[in-house]
Amino acid sequence: MAKRKADEPKKGAPEWQTTFSDLMNLLLCFFVMLFAMSNMDEQKLQEFIAAMNNSTFSLLNGGAQAVGDGLLVSNGVSQLNELDQYINSTGKTAQSSNDGQNLEEFEGFPENVTVDQLQQAMDALQLQENEELAELMEEAVSDSNIADQVDVSFTAQYVKLTMNGALLFDSGSAQLKTDAQHVLDKVGVILQRYGEGIVEIIGHTDNVPIHSAKYADNEELSSARALSVFYYLVDHTNLDPINLQHAGMGERHPIASNETDEGRRNNRRVEIRIYNQSR
Numbered sequence: 001m002a003k004r005k006a007d008e009p010k011k012g013a014p015e016w017q018t019t020f021s022d023l024m025n026l027l028l029c030f031f032v033m034l035f036a037m038s039n040m041d042e043q044k045l046q047e048f049i050a051a052m053n054n055s056t057f058s059l060l061n062g063g064a065q066a067v068g069d070g071l072l073v074s075n076g077v078s079q080l081n082e083l084d085q086y087i088n089s090t091g092k093t094a095q096s097s098n099d100g101q102n103l104e105e106f107e108g109f110p111e112n113v114t115v116d117q118l119q120q121a122m123d124a125l126q127l128q129e130n131e132e133l134a135e136l137m138e139e140a141v142s143d144s145n146i147a148d149q150v151d152v153s154f155t156a157q158y159v160k161l162t163m164n165g166a167l168l169f170d171s172g173s174a175q176l177k178t179d180a181q182h183v184l185d186k187v188g189v190i191l192q193r194y195g196e197g198i199v200e201i202i203g204h205t206d207n208v209p210i211h212s213a214k215y216a217d218n219e220e221l222s223s224a225r226a227l228s229v230f231y232y233l234v235d236h237t238n239l240d241p242i243n244l245q246h247a248g249m250g251e252r253h254p255i256a257s258n259e260t261d262e263g264r265r266n267n268r269r270v271e272i273r274i275y276n277q278s279r
Contacts, residue, residue: 126276127156133274134159137194144186158200158273161187165205165225165268172210174224176232184229187272188237197277200245201226201233204271206264207251223248229270 134154141150141161151162168180176184191199203222215221223246230246233239256263 123156127154130154130156130159130276133194137161137190137274140190140193144190146183146186149183150187156276158275159194161190161272161274163187163270163272164265165270166265168229168270169225172212172215172221174215174221174228176228181232184232185236188233188239191233191239191272191274192237195239195243195274198243198245198275199239200247200273200275201229202246202271202273203229203248204253204267204269205251206267207254207258208264217250219248219250221248222250225270229272 131154134152137159138147138152141147141152149163149167153160153162163180163183167183168176170177203224203226205218205222207218210218210221215224226246226248230244233244234241251258251267254263254267255269256266258264258267
């Protein structure tokens, strides 16, 4: 009977070593990614991620659904070249700069785009969104017959409704006038329709010093007036109080000269800011 040959040792590395090598490679890639991300501005990175997940920007067609379904790479990152086209269309060349972190090291980003350029693109998109919202709110203000009492303006961060202080309060008082309540009722309806994000109520005064038994200075008076509007909106609208904020700025942010009566009247005001939800 022929003898069976002894088992020859297998050539190459053991199977466990191959698996171990793959694991080490994955860990190395993971820590390289963490190191690269640590060099970015954390706040701007979070703003960018929030903007990318927000479907209103239409940059990621899948939005949050793509993340939840595990399709971010296939349905999201590959579409970031649309952002590159937008940046170039606005005259911002996609080149790295000394004052911006270069993002070309991240797979899926348009080549040579910086954080600052992404921030500028996001601000431009937010400005366009707020302009459209301001037009809708201005039309609603006009339809409510309060256009001569409520001024509408906007920035990239918010849409602002401004009401003259004399319309809302008597001199040195934070008690709402009866006529003011009628205006605030209509403003409340508009806010319920368009104020889905954070709404901030800010009181302002002129620079004429005040000292009364109730308010020590303009800071306290402006805060009390903002709080009065806050309480009225909470009690007479369906706005979520969690999304409502209030603050008093006193005389610190004038919009006109305090050297004239007209300028001081303009500075005595209450602003309602409706912030862009993507900020």
